[in-house]
Amino acid sequence: MEIIMAVLAGILFTTGVYNLLQKQLLRIIIGTGLISHGAHLFILTMGELKTGAPPVLTEGIENYTDPLPQALILTSIVISFGVTSLLLVLAYRAAKVNGTDNMEQLRGNDYE
Amino acid sequence: MSNLAVLPILMPLIAGILVAFIHKKTTLVRNISKGLAIINLVIVGLVFMQVRDQGSIVLEMGSWEAPFGIVLVGDLLAMTLVLTTNIIAVACVFFAPQSLSEKEESYYFYSFFFLLISGVSGAFLTGDLFNLFVFFEVLLMASYGLIVLGNGKAQLRESIKYVLINLFSSMLFVTTIAFLYSVVGTVNMAQAAQRVQEVEQQGILTTIAILFFFVFATKAAVFPLYYWLPRPYISPNPVVSALFGALLTKVGIYSILRTFSLIFNHEVGLTHTLFIYLAAFTMIFGVVGAISTNNIKLIVAYNIIPAVGFMLMGIGIFTEVSISGTVYYLVHDMVIKGVLFLLVGATAYVAGTSDLRKMGGLIHHYPVLGWLLFIASLVLAGIPPFSGFMGKLQLLRGGLGEEEIFIVIIGLVSSLLILFSMIRIFIRGFWGEKMDIPIPERKKTGNLMVLPAAGLLTVSVLLGVGAEWFFPTIESISQYLMDPEIYIDSVIKE
Numbered sequence: 001m002e003i004i005m006a007v008l009a010g011i012l013f014t015t016g017v018y019n020l021l022q023k024q025l026l027r028i029i030i031g032t033g034l035i036s037h038g039a040h041l042f043i044l045t046m047g048e049l050k051t052g053a054p055p056v057l058t059e060g061i062e063n064y065t066d067p068l069p070q071a072l073i074l075t076s077i078v079i080s081f082g083v084t085s086l087l088l089v090l091a092y093r094a095a096k097v098n099g100t101d102n103m104e105q106l107r108g109n110d111y112e
Numbered sequence: 113m114s115n116l117a118v119l120p121i122l123m124p125l126i127a128g129i130l131v132a133f134i135h136k137k138t139t140l141v142r143n144i145s146k147g148l149a150i151i152n153l154v155i156v157g158l159v160f161m162q163v164r165d166q167g168s169i170v171l172e173m174g175s176w177e178a179p180f181g182i183v184l185v186g187d188l189l190a191m192t193l194v195l196t197t198n199i200i201a202v203a204c205v206f207f208a209p210q211s212l213s214e215k216e217e218s219y220y221f222y223s224f225f226f227l228l229i230s231g232v233s234g235a236f237l238t239g240d241l242f243n244l245f246v247f248f249e250v251l252l253m254a255s256y257g258l259i260v261l262g263n264g265k266a267q268l269r270e271s272i273k274y275v276l277i278n279l280f281s282s283m284l285f286v287t288t289i290a291f292l293y294s295v296v297g298t299v300n301m302a303q304a305a306q307r308v309q310e311v312e313q314q315g316i317l318t319t320i321a322i323l324f325f326f327v328f329a330t331k332a333a334v335f336p337l338y339y340w341l342p343r344p345y346i347s348p349n350p351v352v353s354a355l356f357g358a359l360l361t362k363v364g365i366y367s368i369l370r371t372f373s374l375i376f377n378h379e380v381g382l383t384h385t386l387f388i389y390l391a392a393f394t395m396i397f398g399v400v401g402a403i404s405t406n407n408i409k410l411i412v413a414y415n416i417i418p419a420v421g422f423m424l425m426g427i428g429i430f431t432e433v434s435i436s437g438t439v440y441y442l443v444h445d446m447v448i449k450g451v452l453f454l455l456v457g458a459t460a461y462v463a464g465t466s467d468l469r470k471m472g473g474l475i476h477h478y479p480v481l482g483w484l485l486f487i488a489s490l491v492l493a494g495i496p497p498f499s500g501f502m503g504k505l506q507l508l509r510g511g512l513g514e515e516e517i518f519i520v521i522i523g524l525v526s527s528l529l530i531l532f533s534m535i536r537i538f539i540r541g542f543w544g545e546k547m548d549i550p551i552p553e554r555k556k557t558g559n560l561m562v563l564p565a566a567g568l569l570t571v572s573v574l575l576g577v578g579a580e581w582f583f584p585t586i587e588s589i590s591q592y593l594m595d596p597e598i599y600i601d602s603v604i605k606e
Contacts, residue, residue: 020280025272032279039286046294069293072242076286079249083279086256090275093260094268106269108343 005045012038025091025101029084036080043069043076116159117171117186120194120233123152124201128226138217142209145222149205152229153198156191163191164585168602170239178604179303185239185603189439189589193236193366196443199571200358200450201229206564207454208351210557211461216261216349224261228254228355235363239603241292242299244367245285248331252278255360258352259344267347274344281330288323295320302603305375305596313378321376321383325368332364334424335393338417342401345416346409346466350457353409357416358450362442365423369438372427373593380430387428388519394421395526402533406468408460408541411533412452415492418526419445425519426507434510436590440582441503447572448491448500454565455485459541462558464551468537472544477555481562482542484569489538491572493531499576502583 012034019031047069055067095101127148131141163169168187172178205225212221231251238244259271293299295316296307308317326337333341345356368387376383398417405411423445426438460466462478475482487498494500504527511520549555575582592598 020276028276032276032283035280035283036286039283039290042287043290043293046290068299069290072286072289072293072299075242075246079246080279080283082253083249083256083275083282086253087272087275087279090256090260090268090272093263094272097263097265097268106272108266108269 001049002045005041005049009038009042009045012041023103025095025103025106028103029087029091032087033080033084036076036084040073040076040080043073114169114171116162117169117184117237118173119159120152120156120186120198121184121230121237123148123155124226124230124233127152128223128230131226132220132223135220135223136218138214141217141222145205145208145225148226149198149202153195153202156195156198156233159186160191160195163188168599170602179298179300182243183239183300183302183603184237185301185599186237187599187602188585188592189366189370190236192439192443192585192589193362193446194233196446197229197232197236197359200355200446200568201225203450203454203564203568204351204355206567207354207561210561211349211351211457213262219261220257221261224254224257225355227251228258228359230254232359232363236366239301240299241289241301241304241371245282245289248285248363249282251360251363252282255356258355259348261352262349264347270344270347273340277330277340281327284323284330285327288320288327291316291320291323300603301370301374302600305600306604308375308378309596313376317376318379318382321372321379322386324371324376325383325387328364328367328371329390330364332361332368332420332424333394333417334420335390335397335417338394338398338420341416342410342413345413346407350409350453350461353413353457354450354453357413357453358446361416361420362446365420365442368424369427369435369442369593373430373435374596374599377430377596384428384430387424388516391421391425391428392519392522394418394424395522399526399529399533403529403536407466408456408468408471408537409453409466411537412449412456415452415530415533416449418530419449421526422504422507422523425523426510429507429510429514429516429519431510431513432587432590432594433506433513435593436586437503437506437508437510439589439593440499440506440586443586444491444499444503444572444575447568447575448488451488451565451568451572452485452492454561454568455481455488456537458558458561458565459485459537461561462550462554463541464554468540471541473542473547475542476546477549478542478558478562480566481558482538484562484566485542486538487573488569489531489534491569491576492534494527495531497577497579499572499579502576502579 016031016035019027047066053063053065055065171184173182234247330337395418402414423438426434491498494504
């Protein structure tokens with residue numbers, strides 16, 4: 001199960017990087033979204049995948065799920081959600097003010 | 113008393129939220145922000161004194177014991193850097209009203225500013241790797257708000273690149289933490305250090321160390337990952353550039369210093385030797401960039417990069433002398449980069465351009481500004497008795513001690529070129545025949561801008577002239593960093 005999840009995270013990373021390298025701004029943002037999904041799945045996988053065990057460790061319980069990766073993912077999801085929404089607004093404004101959403105034309109070689 | 117460790121994070125956070133409610137009353141917000149920044153500095157100063165006299169303060173949040181809960185570790189290194197951060201913050205908050213338009217001020221500048229300070233302090237104080245990521249995001253979020261303030265064409269264009277590179281490296285940071293967690297089963301720095309020590313940093317752990325280095329190097333602008341830095345740093349307002357230049361890359365360097373002196377310090381031959389080579393390239397490429405341009409803001413922005421090289425060199429050599437050099441240089445560089453960005457911002461403002469070819473003879477109209485910039489250039493290049501000299505002396509002594517002659521030579525040559533790149537601003541911009549004052553109505557504001565920068569420069573000069581006075585503290589920090597057991601014992605009590 002861990003191997004399948006690791007491969008899945010790998011596929012998300014690959015597609016994410018492919019999209020990051022595109023010229024269109026929106027595709028780049030979708031790429032960052034895919035990469036963050038990959039990273040989140042990866043944290044979950046690294047904390048071992050188990051079903052049916054409680055996330056607590058008290059006396060007498062030997063089989064338990066690790067709660068820490070879940071707490072980490074939750075924080076990370078909220079952060080990437082915030083950054084993505086900010087990036088969308090920023091991209092919209094930048095495309096509108098500069099009159100293009102093509103990264104080739106947003107290089108800024110003309111800088112002063 | 114250990115609650116003191118959270119104050120440097122909590123105070124600016126509350127201040128940031130407070131000023132958000134009154135953001136439209138510009139005069140009120142200005143004065144309240146100045147007051148809050150000073151109060152903050154005083155409190156941080158008191159906590160610093162306490163830490164210096166009585167040792168580190170460790171706070172276990174919510175009384176969860178160390179490896180399980182989140183810890184804040186207010187040790188001497190962290191508190192020194194937090195104190196420096198707050199000194200720069202005070203100078204910037206006094207500079208801001210002159211340099212920002214009233215509209216920009218009312219669009220939550222002061223809120224973002226305080227949140228940035230809160231995030232930077234948090235990153236210095238935290239004792240938990242995942243929490244370090246969270247504080248990175250806090251300070252980055254605030255910086256995203258600051259970098260687009262003003263809504264200019266070039267500003268929006270550059271800020272997209274800035275956000276993307278930081279988002280990418282943050283995601284890589286999370287992935288690396290997941291790797292580390294799967295191997296050592298903890299994200300607490302002290303416990304991770306203990307467990308890495310037990311297995312003597314075998315195989316995969318060194319790979320993880322390099323991944324961490326890659327993440328922090330992106331934030332700190334180390335060769336070859338510095339390409340994103342200069343342009344986003346000069347596109348916003350000078351006061352924002354000063355905050356970025358003084359604080360953000362230094363958080364990256366601090367993270368490298370912390371992780372590679374505490375956790376990954378067993379494969380020095382592999383990781384730290386790599387740092388020395390990268391430091392050499394960082395110095396060369398940064399200083400070449402600084403010489404290549406005629407834009408005065410870009411010259412200062414490129415000068416961030418060789419400074420990062422110097423600090424990385426100290427970490428790479430990894431002896432007590434070189435680490436004390438790095439710590440000293442870190443404090444010196446935070447202050448002097450703040451001064452330079454403020455002074456150059458004021459110069460560009462009064463000249464009405466940042467192109468050196470269009471300037472000249474400014475010294476006749478702005479003598480104080482000119483001479484301050486001259487002194488700041490000497491401080492940056494490391495002319496004795498200024499603070500840059502002490503830091504470099506320790507670094508070069510460390511390098512000679514370990515017989516790394518080649519990095520010492522590159523360091524000396526790049527110092528010379530740094531001086532050349534800065535003096536060009538003085539020669540081309542300030543010398544020359546007396547010309548008409550470029551924009552007369554800016555004279556009054558321009559002179560007001562000089563005051564906060566002069567105050568900050570005084571701190572920098574004191575740091576150099578009074579080196580004897582500061583040095584015992586710096587040396588005890590480097591002794592402390594070279595012995596990770598002290599840190600581990602202060603966090604995990606058994």
